[in-house]
Amino acid sequence: MTTNISECINAILLKEHELPVTALAEEMRSPVQRWHYERRMEAEKCKTQLTPSVETLLSKQYQLSMRMRLDLASDTVYTVLDGDKNEIVDLQARTCSCRQFQLEQLLCAYAMIAIQHSKRDVYDFCSEYYNSSTWKATYASVVYPLPHQGDWVIPNEVHDVKVLPSDIRSVTRRRRKSRIPSVGENAQRHKCSHCRQLGHHRKTCQNPIPLHESQHSNSSQLHSSGPSQYV
Numbered sequence: 001m002t003t004n005i006s007e008c009i010n011a012i013l014l015k016e017h018e019l020p021v022t023a024l025a026e027e028m029r030s031p032v033q034r035w036h037y038e039r040r041m042e043a044e045k046c047k048t049q050l051t052p053s054v055e056t057l058l059s060k061q062y063q064l065s066m067r068m069r070l071d072l073a074s075d076t077v078y079t080v081l082d083g084d085k086n087e088i089v090d091l092q093a094r095t096c097s098c099r100q101f102q103l104e105q106l107l108c109a110y111a112m113i114a115i116q117h118s119k120r121d122v123y124d125f126c127s128e129y130y131n132s133s134t135w136k137a138t139y140a141s142v143v144y145p146l147p148h149q150g151d152w153v154i155p156n157e158v159h160d161v162k163v164l165p166s167d168i169r170s171v172t173r174r175r176r177k178s179r180i181p182s183v184g185e186n187a188q189r190h191k192c193s194h195c196r197q198l199g200h201h202r203k204t205c206q207n208p209i210p211l212h213e214s215q216h217s218n219s220s221q222l223h224s225s226g227p228s229q230y231v
Contacts, residue, residue, distance in 0.1 A: 026146065033143040040139035046132040049123050054130045058107060058122065065113035078117070080110040089114040094125060106130060 009028060016027040048055050071079040076092040087110040088097045095101055100108040105127035107115065115122050128134055146152075191198050195207040 022149065029143070029146065033145060036139055036141075036143045040136075043132065043136040043139055046135065048132060050126060050130050051132055051135050054106065054126070058112070058126075061107055061109045061112045062116075064109035065116065068109065068113050070113060070117055075118070078114040080113060082110070091115065091118060091120070091125070101125075 009031070012031060013024070013027060016024055019027065046052060050058070067082070069081040071081065073079060076090060078089045078091075080087045080089055089095070089101070089111050091111070091114055094105075096108055096110050098108055098110060100106070101111045107122060107125055111125065112122065115125060190201045192200050192202055192205045192207075194202045194205040197207065
């Protein structure tokens with residue numbers, strides 16, 4: 001599951017996390033209103049059947065398919081030859097052995113050459129979620145701004161509700177503000193000042209000190225201790 005949306009909002013609300021709930025909600029609503037408007041304007045400019053990014057992707061798949069060859073098994077089943085690799089495409093089942101066709105519901109290069117050979121419309125094999133009409137419908141609604149808090153009309157049944165503090169005792173340690181990296185992300189790794197290796201720090205280091213550093217450390221201690229009393 002992706003958390004890109006929540007991560008984007010958290011990234012712009014690092015300082016606002018300390019605000020009261022009503023002020024925090026307004027700080028969240030304001031960028032969502034702006035993003036919604038910008039994407040609606042961008043979608044309205046689209047004149048292609050699919051979104052621009054998907055059209056670009058299909059164009060790349062078409063370029064890749066031009067170097068491939070076909071072996072027909074039936075009117076809907078093809079073996080696509082790409083160098084030393086073979087993939088099986090079934091247009092009726094809308095599947096490909098590379099699995100991209102059925103998982104993304106968007107044409108892979110192997111399905112592209114099969115559809116081109118069958119003289120069918122490539123857009124008929126793309127999910128409706130990639131259509132520009134779906135893109136426009138997603139942002140057709142308006143995120144309305146709110147008036148000043150002093151002008152709010154609050155119903156009595158809401159105004160009279162007493163919100164009590166939570167019974168759950170909060171953790172005594174400092175609250176975490178930076179997010180935890182997901183699996184596969186390049187998280188910042190510690191570099192040990194003792195052995196110069198990554199993955200740990202000096203206090204947890206179990207590696208021996210390199211010989212040249214040990215000699216340098218001993219010579220530094222001799223210089224810092226001043227002249228010897230046994231002269």
